[in-house]
Amino acid sequence: MYVHCFAHQLQLTIVSVARRNCMLGDFFDILAIIVNLVGASCKHIDSLQISYQANILEKLNIGELTCGSAITDDISQALQKKDQDIQNAMRLLNLCKCALQNLRENGWDTLLSRVIEFCVDRHVLVFNMEDIVLVKGRPRRVAQQVTYFHHFYVDLYCHKIDSILQELNDHFPETTTELFTCISCLSPRDSFAAFDKDKLLRLAQSYPLDFNSEEFLLLRTQLDKFLLLVKIDETLFNLNSISCVVQKLVETRSSCYFSLVYRLLTLALILPVATASVERVSSSMNLIKNDLPNKMGDGWLNDNLVV
Known part of the structure; x- marks a missing residue:
């Protein structure tokens, strides 16, 4: 989406x-x-x-x-x-x-x-x-x-x-506001105070190609266990963003045991790409990617964009 x-x-x-x-x-x-x-x-x-x-x-x-x-x-x-x-x-x-x-x-x-x-x-x-x-x-x-x-x-x-x-x-x-409201339930701020299983299940329903009927049923159980995990696992305390949650799940290998929740988190990370920060990056890129640099090779252009 x-x-x-x-x-x-x-x-x-x-x-x-x-x-x-x-x-x-x-x-x-x-x-x-x-x-x-x-x-x-x-x-x-x-x-x-x-x-x-x-x-x-x-x-x-x-x-x-x-x-x-x-x-x-x-x-x-x-x-x-x-x-x-x-x-x-x-x-x-x-x-x-x-x-x-x-x-x-x-x-x-x-x-x-x-x-x-x-x-x-x-x-x-x-x-x-x-x-x-x-x-x-x-x-x-x-x-x-x-x-x-x-x-x-x-x-x-x-x-x-x-x-x-x-x-x-x-x-x-x-539909868009509902999508973002559901994603906000994954926020780890204030010890996952916004966590709402029903809204997260509605979020999963928005991705029928990523969650089949069997996985959707398993997701309910995983969400309950995941909520218990974030309450007792100190490595998941005091996190500020969804990306930090994903990173900690990978570091502790919990992403393997909560594969469906991890999939939902990664899908949630895709949508915020379309924010003002990325718009600003695109505007900055246009300062470099003009008619002359369009003739450059991809490698040279990528090196310039890093700068």
Whole structure:
């Protein structure tokens, strides 16, 4: 089985939502131009930091600017860690969805009051929410006439949050999250506190070519014995990752006696390959593997990649 990099999937969610709305698309296009302009020169970066540092500190002090994190920031950071905690990432994903749903149901009034306050402070005209507005993008003769409240709340606010939730569900399907949740049961942290035999059996069912019906029945017994082993064998204490468990099983030759559990562990080690760490390795490889090195032999190219 194969799972795409979760951090990349989160990025694709933002891209998909932005492409569906011209206003969001224009915002990210302008943002990309600014980042490229500033990032292309060390002098630009220094000038920007010097000119805005005092202004930002002043706004933070008076409460006009907040330094809180975005709703998806926690899960984004969790998915990009080198030592990825899958169980925690799944928990943060569900929390992100709940926060977005809560924002849709209860966040409009707070946002509207902040926007109105922002406009008043800067002498920007504030629309009457009950006035009629013509929806753009349609011929005037058939354009739908709605209030500003309907346009901003229904067409923009609710629609965009619904789009984000839909994209999250599409890029993080239930089968994938279930797969990673089952794998997290093999984590040795806190003396295998997350161990769950039923979930591990469901994980084995995802690999019918690796576990036939007879082996599946034997796996139940091996999982019970394996749980007893990790509770009494000191060599399996204080481990931090599934790979460490596999290594200890091989060193102590326990992999021979728990062959089916060992097989399940090795299958679990395959999926986390598709994480941000490997994505970064691929990006680094592209710095070396360009048109010229493509003409090299495999041996020379491999030696360069080691460096």
